[in-house]
Amino acid sequence: MKKYLSLTFLTALSLVLTACGGDSSDEGNSDAQSESNGENIKIIAAHNQTSAENPYQDGLLKFKEVAEEESDGQIEVEVHAGTIGTEESELVEKLGTGAADVVLVSPGFMTSTGIREVDLFALPYLFEDYDHWESVVDGEVGDQLAEIINDKSNNEFRMLGYWSAGPRHYYGKEPLESIDDLNGVSIRTQTSGVVSDFWQQTGAVPTSVAWGELYQGLQQNVVDSAENSYPYFVQQNHHTTPNGKHITETAHDYTTRFLLTNGNSFDQYPEDIQEILLNAAEESVITERESVMAQDEEYKEIAIEDGAEVHEIDTTEFQEIARPIQDDLAEELDLTDALEQIRN
The missing domain is CATH 3.40.190.170 (Bacterial extracellular solute-binding protein, family 7)
Structure with missing residues (x-):
């Protein structure tokens, strides 16, 4: 089983980030320059589960670990387990307003933003088993949906990775x-x-x-x-x-969850910070999926x-x-x- 984001998706996302980074406003360029000079960057990462012993928490803690280690502490990630919203609609709203930087949401709640295409991954009995699910989200269809989310939200919502919550x-x-x-x-x-x-x-x-x-x-x-x-x-x-x-x-x-960031805010970071956050997201995907599989039986x-x-x-x-x-x-x-x- 693949335990990572598709290479096609990561390559495309990196190119988009690089291109968009060059079109930042003066204010954004100033922010990016100050961050490059070593000022700390605080990331608010949140999910809606109140238990700290679930796969969502494991995934975001891995995101925190990688981002902070690779940035030598320049990036600080604050993980919230249901403390800034137990409803996914709240998290989507906070991502849009800048009150959160990375959130985890389901297709059903993403439709409230007007991006109805995400309902494709909410369809009952769409996937035969976990391997089937993974091959789809890590393949061409997953890449296609990620592009739709980014385009239709005008870069407000950008996909960082597909997480699972196991079979319901x-x-x-x-x-x-x-x-x-x-x-x-x-x-x-x-x-x-x-x-x-x-x-x-x-x-x-x-x-x-x-x-x-x-x-x-x-x-x-x-x-x-x-x-x-x-x-x-x-x-x-x-x-x-x-x-x-x-x-x-x-x-x-076979549940799909979207790990999202605000693309407009993301584009203000310098390229080295963007790369670190992409690496952290990729590692979080691996960790969260492994945690789901282990905890499902447990x-x-x-x-x-x-x-x-x-x-x-x-x-x-x-x-x-x-x-x-x-x-x-x-x-x-x-x-x-x-x-x-x-x-x-």
Whole structure:
């Protein structure tokens, strides 16, 4: 398995950074010059998970380690685990306003910026397994989507790398034996876009609950169920609630997360600083993906030890619902060729 950003993507990004750096404003050039003279550069890096023991934290700590070591301390990275926003929409907003420099967000929340193409990577049952996911995001389709994000945001959002959150599964008050068991079941998930469309067509009722409030929501019957990857929902003890103890391994999404920076701010840094931050991002990708794979098995075992029950299910009916949703979105976004590349 490849554990790195594609060479094509890194080369292209480096060329863009170099070219853009030469077009900086006078104020930007002044800032870059002062930074080259050894003034410290502070980077605010943030994710929305409140637990410090998750793969997101591991990835950002690696980013911090590499950036600070390679710059001999000129770069200082401050990592925030849910402390400047537990909702990804908050992090996207902070990146746009300059209150954060590097953030991790999902495709669903990126669509709020008007870049609907990112929903391609949120489509249920798009990927067969983790290797399939990795080959796509590290290949031509991943490069294409990164360019779209940069272009359509006018350089406000620039891709630094694709992270994973592992395969997502259903967990609720009862196990799923067939798709019929979802009829009328409220599920904490996105309430708009392709993810919502998928769950609605299974018969479930998508419901909005903030991540930080979901444990209480499952405990108090605010929602009947939720869906996520083992490291994330087990760390939050969702599996110990009455409405979270039955885990059905639907693997409906091999999750994609975007590590983003503000390209306009990034372009103000001198080339040596840009290169260090790119190296830090590449190393963070490797670390975060390895952490996801290790923790996925680890936290599944923890859930079982804590009394949760894990169930398997034939996902054929789920995939049959997902395929036309994939087709319709790809046609709407003029990404039919990209969808076929992924399927092939």
